[in-house]
Amino acid sequence: MGKKDVIGLTVPLSGYLTVALILFCIGLYGALTKKNTILILICVELMLNAVNLNFVAFSKYGINPNIDGQIFTLFTMAVAAAEVAVGIAILIAFYKNRKTIQIQQMNSLKEK
Amino acid sequence: MRSIQKEGDYDKMLTFSWLIPLLPLLSFIILILFQKRLAKSAYLIGSGLTFISFVMSVFVLTEFLQTDQTSFKTNIPWYSIGDFNLNVGYEINALNALMLVIVSLVSLLIQVYSKSYMGEDVRIHTYYAYLGLFTFSMLGLVISPNLLQLYIFWELVGLGSFLLIGYYYRKESAKQAAKKAFLMTRIGDIGFLLGMILLFWQTGSFELADIFAKISSPGISSEILTASAILIFIGAVGKSAQFPLHTWLPDAMEGPTPVSALIHAATMVAAGVYLMAALYPLITLSETTLTLITIIGITTAFLAATMAMAQTDIKRVLAYSTVSQLGFMMLALGTFSYVAAIFHLLTHAFFKALLFLAAGSVIHGTGTQNINEMGNLKTLMPKTRIVFLIGTMAISGVPLLSGFFSKDEILMSVYGNGNHILFWVAIFTSFLTAMYMFRLYFKVFGGKFQGTSEQNVFESPNTMLIPMYVLAFLAIVIGYVNTHWFGTFLGDWLLAGQTFHEVSTKGLDWVLYFGAGASLLGILFAYLLYSKNLGGDHPFETNFPPIYSTFHHGYYIDSLYHWTFIKGTDLLGKPLQLIDRYIIEGIIEVIQWITTRGSKYLAKLHNGQTQFYAFFVVIGLVILLTLSLWTGGYF
Numbered sequence: 232m233g234k235k236d237v238i239g240l241t242v243p244l245s246g247y248l249t250v251a252l253i254l255f256c257i258g259l260y261g262a263l264t265k266k267n268t269i270l271i272l273i274c275v276e277l278m279l280n281a282v283n284l285n286f287v288a289f290s291k292y293g294i295n296p297n298i299d300g301q302i303f304t305l306f307t308m309a310v311a312a313a314e315v316a317v318g319i320a321i322l323i324a325f326y327k328n329r330k331t332i333q334i335q336q337m338n339s340l341k342e343k
Numbered sequence: 344m345r346s347i348q349k350e351g352d353y354d355k356m357l358t359f360s361w362l363i364p365l366l367p368l369l370s371f372i373i374l375i376l377f378q379k380r381l382a383k384s385a386y387l388i389g390s391g392l393t394f395i396s397f398v399m400s401v402f403v404l405t406e407f408l409q410t411d412q413t414s415f416k417t418n419i420p421w422y423s424i425g426d427f428n429l430n431v432g433y434e435i436n437a438l439n440a441l442m443l444v445i446v447s448l449v450s451l452l453i454q455v456y457s458k459s460y461m462g463e464d465v466r467i468h469t470y471y472a473y474l475g476l477f478t479f480s481m482l483g484l485v486i487s488p489n490l491l492q493l494y495i496f497w498e499l500v501g502l503g504s505f506l507l508i509g510y511y512y513r514k515e516s517a518k519q520a521a522k523k524a525f526l527m528t529r530i531g532d533i534g535f536l537l538g539m540i541l542l543f544w545q546t547g548s549f550e551l552a553d554i555f556a557k558i559s560s561p562g563i564s565s566e567i568l569t570a571s572a573i574l575i576f577i578g579a580v581g582k583s584a585q586f587p588l589h590t591w592l593p594d595a596m597e598g599p600t601p602v603s604a605l606i607h608a609a610t611m612v613a614a615g616v617y618l619m620a621a622l623y624p625l626i627t628l629s630e631t632t633l634t635l636i637t638i639i640g641i642t643t644a645f646l647a648a649t650m651a652m653a654q655t656d657i658k659r660v661l662a663y664s665t666v667s668q669l670g671f672m673m674l675a676l677g678t679f680s681y682v683a684a685i686f687h688l689l690t691h692a693f694f695k696a697l698l699f700l701a702a703g704s705v706i707h708g709t710g711t712q713n714i715n716e717m718g719n720l721k722t723l724m725p726k727t728r729i730v731f732l733i734g735t736m737a738i739s740g741v742p743l744l745s746g747f748f749s750k751d752e753i754l755m756s757v758y759g760n761g762n763h764i765l766f767w768v769a770i771f772t773s774f775l776t777a778m779y780m781f782r783l784y785f786k787v788f789g790g791k792f793q794g795t796s797e798q799n800v801f802e803s804p805n806t807m808l809i810p811m812y813v814l815a816f817l818a819i820v821i822g823y824v825n826t827h828w829f830g831t832f833l834g835d836w837l838l839a840g841q842t843f844h845e846v847s848t849k850g851l852d853w854v855l856y857f858g859a860g861a862s863l864l865g866i867l868f869a870y871l872l873y874s875k876n877l878g879g880d881h882p883f884e885t886n887f888p889p890i891y892s893t894f895h896h897g898y899y900i901d902s903l904y905h906w907t908f909i910k911g912t913d914l915l916g917k918p919l920q921l922i923d924r925y926i927i928e929g930i931i932e933v934i935q936w937i938t939t940r941g942s943k944y945l946a947k948l949h950n951g952q953t954q955f956y957a958f959f960v961v962i963g964l965v966i967l968l969t970l971s972l973w974t975g976g977y978f
C-alpha cells in the first residue's frame with residue numbers, strides 16, 4: 232500500500248481553541264466555587280494552561296505563524312510556577328494563623 | 344510737612360489734596376491692625392492725622408482762594424471698556440475746598456473732645472478707627488469729580504454711620520437704630536443710583552463736568568432730566584433725613600454724643616445738601632424738581648420744629664432740630680438760593696456741632712439725658728452754659744451771630760423768589776426754632792435742679808471744653824463771611840463761574856428785621872413759659888395733651904412705617920419661610936434619605952468573600968465580550 236491522503240485528519244485551529252476554552256471555563260468555575268484554597272490554586276493553574284494552549288495553537292495555525300507564541304508560553308509557565316510557590320507560602324502562613332484553609336474564612340476586608 | 348508758601352508755587356498743595364482723605368484712612372488702618380495695643384495712643388493717632396488733614400485743607404483753601412481757576416481737577420483712568428472710560432480723581436472747587444475745611448475741622452474737634460468723653464472705654468481704638476473711616480469717606484465724597492466715585496464714598500459714609508451708631512452694640516436699641524439708619528438711607532440710595540444710571544445713559548459719562556456740558560445742550564429730553572434730578576434728590580432725602588425718610592435720625596442718637604455731633608449734625612447729613620449743590624446745574628433745569636425740593640424742605644422744617652417742641656431727651660431735641668435746619672437748606676436750594684443753602688450748611692455745621700458737644704458735656708456731667716431731670720446747670724456747669732447759650736442763640740437767629748445771617752439769607756431768598764406763602768411758614772418755623780431751643784436752654788440751665796443729686800454734677804475737663812470754645816467762636820464770627828452789611832464774600836466766591844440762576848435778595852433788608860423779630864418773639868415765649876414758668880411746670884403737656892403726644896411721637900410716622908412696611912414684609916416673609924423650611928429643605932432631606940439608605944444596602948456588597956468579587960469580574964468580562972461581539976470589535 233502507498234501513502235493515502237488522510238483528509239480531515241489534521242486538527243483545525245478551532246479545535247485547539249475549543250479545548251482551551253473548555254479547560255478555561257472549567258478552571259473559572261472551579262476558582263469561583265471551590266471552598267478549598269488549594270483547589271482554587273489548582274483551578275487557576277488550569278486557566279493558565281488553557282491560555283498556553285491558545286498561544287501555541289496560534290503560533291502554528293494563526294494568521295501570522297511564528298515562534299513568538301511558544302516563547303511566550305515558556306514565560307507564562309515560569310510565572311505560573313512562581314505564583315503557585317508564593318500562593319502556597321501565603322496559604323501556609325494563613326493556616327498557621329487561622330488553622331483553616333477555607334476561602335470563606337479569609338474575609339477581614341468585610342464591611343463591618 | 345508743611346511747605347513754606349512761595350509766590351510762584353501756588354498750586355503745590357493743590358496737587359497733594361488727594362492726601363487729605365487718605366490720612367484719616369491711614370489712622371483707620373493702623374488702629375484696626377494694632378487694636379488694643381494702641382488703645383493708649385488711639386487718640387493721638389486719630390486726632391494727629393486728622394489735624395494734618397485739617398492743616399492741609401486750610402492750605403488747599405488758601406491756595407485755591409489765590410487762584411483764578413474755578414476748578415482744579417486731576418483724573419486718572421481707572422478702567423475702560425471700549426469707548427467707555429472710568430476715571431478716578433479729585434476736584435477742588437469753591438464748594439469742595441470749603442467742605443474739606445468744615446469736615447476736617449469738625450472731625451478734629453470731635454476727636455479731641457472724645458478723649459475725655461469716651462474716657463476709659465475698652466474699645467476706644469475701634470471708636471477712633473471708625474471715626475477715621477468716616478472722616479476718610481466724607482472727605483473723599485466732597486472731592487469726587489464723578490458720580491460713581493461719589494456714590495462709592497456715599498455708601499462708605501453710610502457704613503461709617505452704621506458702625507458708629509451701633510458702637511454700643513450690646514444695647515438692643517443701638518443695634519436697631521443702626522440697622523434702621525442704614526436701611527432708610529439705603530432706600531434713598533436706590534434713587535441716587537437710578538438717577539445716576541439715567542444720567543449716564545443719556546450723557547455717556549459719570550464725570551460731573553461732562554454731564555453739565557451735555558445737559559445744557561438741547562439733546563436730552565426734559566422729562567429725563569427731571570426724572571434723574573428727582574431720583575438723585577431722593578438720595579439726598581434719605582441721607583439728609585428729610586420727610587418722609589427722616590425717622591432714622593432721632594433714633595441715631597443711640598450713638599455716642601461726639602458721633603452725633605460729627606455725623607448727624609455737621610457732616611454726613613450735610614452730604615445730601617452737598618450732593619444737591621454739586622449737581623445744582625442739573626437741578627435748576629427742572630421746575631418740577633425745584634418745586635419738589637422746596638415743598639419737602641419746608642414740610643420737613645416745619646414738622647420737625649413742631650416735633651422738637653415736645654421732646655424730653657436733650658439729644659432728640661437737637662436731632663429734630665437738625666432735621667428742621669436741613670429742611671431749611673433744602674428750601675433754599677429749591678428757591679434758587681445756592682449761596683444761602685451752603686452758607687447755612689457752614690454755619691449749621693459749627694453751631695450744631697457745638698450744641699451736640701455741649702449736650703454731651705451736660706450728659707457727661709449729670710449722667711442723664713432727660714431734661715426734666717436737669718435744671719440750674721448755669722451755676723453747676725457755668726462754662727458749658729456759656730457755650731450752649733451761644734449755640735442756642737446762633738441757631739435761633741439772634742442778630743449778629745452766624746445763624747442770624749445764614750437763616751435770614753434763606754428767608755430773603757424765599758421771599759425774593761416769590762414764594763410768599765412759604766416765606767410766612769418759614770418765618771413761623773423760625774419762631775418755633777427759637778422757642779424750642781430756648782425751651783431746651785431754660786429747662787436745662789435755668790430753674791431749679793430737678794435731678795437726684797446735685798453734688799454729682801461736675802463741669803467738663805479742658806479737652807472737652809476747648810473744642811467747644813473753638814466752635815463757639817466760629818458760631819459767632821463765621822457769619823460775617825456773607826452779610827449784606829459787611830460784604831458778601833462767600834456768596835461771590837461760591838458763585839464765580841457758575842451759570843445757573845441765583846435769586847437776588849436786593850432790597851429785602853426788612854426781612855432781616857422780621858426774621859430777627861420772629862426769633863426774639865420765640866425766645867420771649869420760651870422765657871415766659873419755661874423760665875418764668877407762667878404756664879406751670881409742663882405747659883404744653885398738661886394743656887394740650889393730644890397735640891403734645893402727637894408731636895412727641897413724631898406724628899406717629901414711625902408707627903405707620905412699622906405697621907405698613909415692617910409688618911407687611913413680615914407677612915410676606917412668613918409663607919416664604921415655610922416654603923423654604925418644608926419644601927426646599929424637604930427635597931434636600933429626601934435626597935439625603937435616599938443616599939443613606941442606599942449606601943446601607945450597597946455596603947452589604949462588601950462581604951469580604953474573594954470569590955464573590957471575582958464573580959463580578961467575570962460578569963464584567965462577559966458583558967464586554969458580548970458587546971464586542973455585537974459591535975464587531977469596536978466600541
